[in-house]
Amino acid sequence: MIVAEPKPIKEVAGYIKDCTKILVVGCGGCTSVCMAGGETEAEMLAASLRILRKMEGRELVTAVTTITRQCEPEFVESISSKVKEVDAVVSLGCGVGVQFLAEHYRDKWVLPALNTVFAGGTVQAGIWEERCGLCGDCILHLTGGICPVIRCAKSILNGPCGGSQNGKCEINPDTPCAWHLIYEKLSAMNRLDLILQFHPAKDWSKERSGGLRNRKREDAVL
Template identity: 50%
Template sequence: MIVGERKPMQEILDMIADHKKIFIAGCGTCVAVCMAGGDKEVSILSSAIKMARNKENKPIEILEQTPLRQCEWEFVDELKDKIEACEAVLSMACGIGVQTLVERFPKVIVYPAVNTTFLGLPEEQGVWSERCGACGNCVLDKTGGICPIVRCSKSLLNGPCGGSQDGKCEVDPEVDCAWQLIYDRLKTLGKLDDLTEILPPKDWSTGRDGGPRKIVREDMKL
């Protein structure tokens, strides 16, 4: 899922400084699960903004709603009335949600209240970590199901580097060395021989280096 975290309050307050009535739009999917922009976070942010503005003697009116998803037309359409009733929208979705609103409501000002951070999973309640770099060319079949692109600090395809010590990364001793994890996993699977295969330089044209990406499925079009 997409993982994000709320922007610092001051940054948010600066964005909406000139507005007297705003709409805070949450998202009930990824950012709700990572507790950055779901229903509860929308209410907390709304409350914090109101208090901050009352303190400045510049009260603000805030409408709130959290659609099931902010990244699909049919779900954002249900926000139309509230969006049109306000001067601006503060989106607590990921960057995709913000841009969905911008594209669907071109005349409306939309501000991001969340920093979209990475694609990952909740390791435990309250802890999220990165698992996928969305590189567009998955190599998990060759690395025991552990991604060297995002879990190795240097994105090495043929690791480990010389900085791996006691299973930890030299970049951050709190971080597991991805190549140690890959080695351990392949050993468990009895597939250590897979490591003798040298992976060629990665074709990054399927990743960000190839420009904005798009998938078209003619068979799925209506």
């Protein structure tokens, strides 16, 4: 999933300081699962913004709604009547959600309430961790299912580098060295031949360096 975290409340309050009526939109997708932008978080954000505004001696009217996924136009369209009524929309979707709302409601100011951080998963209750670098050319079949592109701070493909000690990354003693993990996994699987192979320079044109990416599945296009 895409993992996001709340922006500081004062930052969000600053975005809407000139508004009197806002719509706070939660997302039932990834940001709901990572407990940053679901129904509960949307209600809490609206309440907090109202309180902050009240402390300034002014009033803020908030409406709150949560849609199934902000990254799909049909769900985005489903709140059009509510959007019409407000000065601005505050989205608790990821960066994709904010943009889909802004693209759909062209005359409306759509503001982000979250910082979108990474593509990852839940490692334990309340803790999420990055796993995929979205590089567009998966090499997990060569690395024992552990991604060096995103889990190594230097994205090196022929690791581990000289800063790996006691299984930890040199930049953070709490972070496991991805290549150490790869080494252990391949060793346990009796596939160390894979780490001895030279991985040539990667083709980064398939990641964001190559420009905006899109995907088309012909048989699904209407």
